[in-house]
Amino acid sequence: MSLSVSRRLAAVTAFAVAGLFASTAPAALAAPTAVTAAPTPPDIPVANVKAHLAQFQSIATSNGGNRAHGRAGYKASLDYVKAKLDAAGYTTTIQTFTSSGATGYNLIADWPGGDPNSVLMAGSHLDSVSSGPGINDNGSGSAAVLETALAVSRAGLQPTKHLRFGWWGAEELGLVGSKYYVNNLPSAERAKISGYLNFDMIGSPNPGYFVYDDDPTIEQTFKTYFAGLNVPTEIETEGDGRSDHAPFKNVGIPVGGLFTGAGYTKTAAQAQKWGGTAGQAFDRCYHSSCDTTANINDTALDRNSDAVAYAIWNLGAATPVPPGPSFENTTDVSIPDSPGAAVTSPITVSGVAGNAPATTKVDVNIVHTYRGDLVIDLVAPDGTAYRLKNSSSSDSADNVVATYTVNASSEVANGVWKLQVKDVAGADVGYINSWRITF
Numbered sequence: 001m002s003l004s005v006s007r008r009l010a011a012v013t014a015f016a017v018a019g020l021f022a023s024t025a026p027a028a029l030a031a032p033t034a035v036t037a038a039p040t041p042p043d044i045p046v047a048n049v050k051a052h053l054a055q056f057q058s059i060a061t062s063n064g065g066n067r068a069h070g071r072a073g074y075k076a077s078l079d080y081v082k083a084k085l086d087a088a089g090y091t092t093t094i095q096t097f098t099s100s101g102a103t104g105y106n107l108i109a110d111w112p113g114g115d116p117n118s119v120l121m122a123g124s125h126l127d128s129v130s131s132g133p134g135i136n137d138n139g140s141g142s143a144a145v146l147e148t149a150l151a152v153s154r155a156g157l158q159p160t161k162h163l164r165f166g167w168w169g170a171e172e173l174g175l176v177g178s179k180y181y182v183n184n185l186p187s188a189e190r191a192k193i194s195g196y197l198n199f200d201m202i203g204s205p206n207p208g209y210f211v212y213d214d215d216p217t218i219e220q221t222f223k224t225y226f227a228g229l230n231v232p233t234e235i236e237t238e239g240d241g242r243s244d245h246a247p248f249k250n251v252g253i254p255v256g257g258l259f260t261g262a263g264y265t266k267t268a269a270q271a272q273k274w275g276g277t278a279g280q281a282f283d284r285c286y287h288s289s290c291d292t293t294a295n296i297n298d299t300a301l302d303r304n305s306d307a308v309a310y311a312i313w314n315l316g317a318a319t320p321v322p323p324g325p326s327f328e329n330t331t332d333v334s335i336p337d338s339p340g341a342a343v344t345s346p347i348t349v350s351g352v353a354g355n356a357p358a359t360t361k362v363d364v365n366i367v368h369t370y371r372g373d374l375v376i377d378l379v380a381p382d383g384t385a386y387r388l389k390n391s392s393s394s395d396s397a398d399n400v401v402a403t404y405t406v407n408a409s410s411e412v413a414n415g416v417w418k419l420q421v422k423d424v425a426g427a428d429v430g431y432i433n434s435w436r437i438t439f
């Protein structure tokens with residue numbers, strides 16, 4: 001059993017029986033090894049992504065100029081992607097369906113390992129419209145997801161989550177393949193998918209940098225990536241629900257994604273921040289025969305491909321730091337009005353080896369009719385006071401419900417800790433409802 005699991009179990013048990021002064025069992029504390037940092041995401045070589053695009057282009061060229069559902073160019077694209085994944089150690093599955101009288105195909109690739117009950121998915125539609133080779137729409141997403149999957153294999157990545165990649169058929173006929181996949185996933189399997197990342201058009205020739213406004217964690221992951229590049233982003237507004245994330249979202253799976261723009265026109269303000277041409281579509285060849293390998297902005301493709309990997313590495317591997325042992329006091333302590341004495345509420349901590357952490361957390365719940373009256377300190381066993389909150393004559397709101405982080409690393413953890421509260425202004429009163437300290 002891992003340290004974090006045993007600790008959490010200990011905490012649950014202690015709270016169930018103890019009530020007033022809940023404390024955890026003195027489980028071995030020291031080992032910071034229980035916390036695994038996410039490995040650094042790789043730089044996805046844009047040349048590799050472009051090599052996949054060149055293959056999609058040549059597949060289209062030799063199959064009537066497109067890679068559309070029901071045409072030979074689609075299946076050839078799927079076979080190309082599948083062969084790369086098989087060679088890299090993926091477990092691949094072709095799922096067939098029928099649409100408009102033709103057989104359609106989804107390709108699913110599972111990376112062996114990870115928590116089968118927590119699956120991170122990324123996907124792209126692999127079909128083009130019939131009027132062109134579909135290199136930006138959506139060879140770009142398909143190639144970036146493929147190259148990220150290959151990078152997972154090159155890195156021998158063993159993330160916490162199970163990774164699954166999908167290439168969808170017949171998106172251009174109305175999200176047919178992704179709907180089919182989601183609809184045929186038993187609800188128990190749906191519940192295991194912690195997130196779905198969609199990449200549809202990420203190399204537009206006159207690019208914008210759009211992030212889907214959906215699951216906040218996924219959205220923030222992408223925003224953090226682009227912030228690191230100093231590239232401003234905007235929220236995607238060219239049609240929510242117009243791509244393969246929609247079926248996932250519709251069954252409650254957290255979704256997110258990236259997009260560099262289709263038929264909408266780049267504004268002057270957007271050209272200011274991103275470069276490119278104002279008054280012109282993000283992709284003038286959207287759904288046209290000119291959506292060829294010439295219809296790609298390499299910088300956008302490069303940045304977005306790296307963003308795919310960044311998200312897979314971070315969302316797939318990030319292990320939340322497990323909380324340490326936690327102690328609380330739920331006895332009410334009334335706080336006399338000013339000029340009264342400070343009151344305290346004690347918590348006896350035992351069984352915690354060594355010093356308190358630099359990230360000691362203090363949850364405070366005080367009921368009061370004018371919280372600005374209150375000065376709050378955490379008092380360590382040796383009497384050292386740590387100021388949590390000062391008074392403020394302008395803070396007229398009720399109650400203090402807050403979590404404070406205290407660097408208590410110079411304090412021995414075991415002993416009696418106190419929450420000390422003093423009312424420094426007349427009229428309003430209240431009481432300490434409960435507080436908690438977490439190491």
Ligand code: TRP
Binds near residue numbers: 137236
């Ligand atoms: N494949 C999509 C389509 O043909 C492209 C698209 C348009 C899109 N608007 C979008 C993709 C918004 C993602 C988000 O409709």
Ligand code: ZN
Binds near residue numbers: 137172287
């Ligand atoms: Zn399209």
Ligand code: CA
Binds near residue numbers: 428
């Ligand atoms: Ca008062």
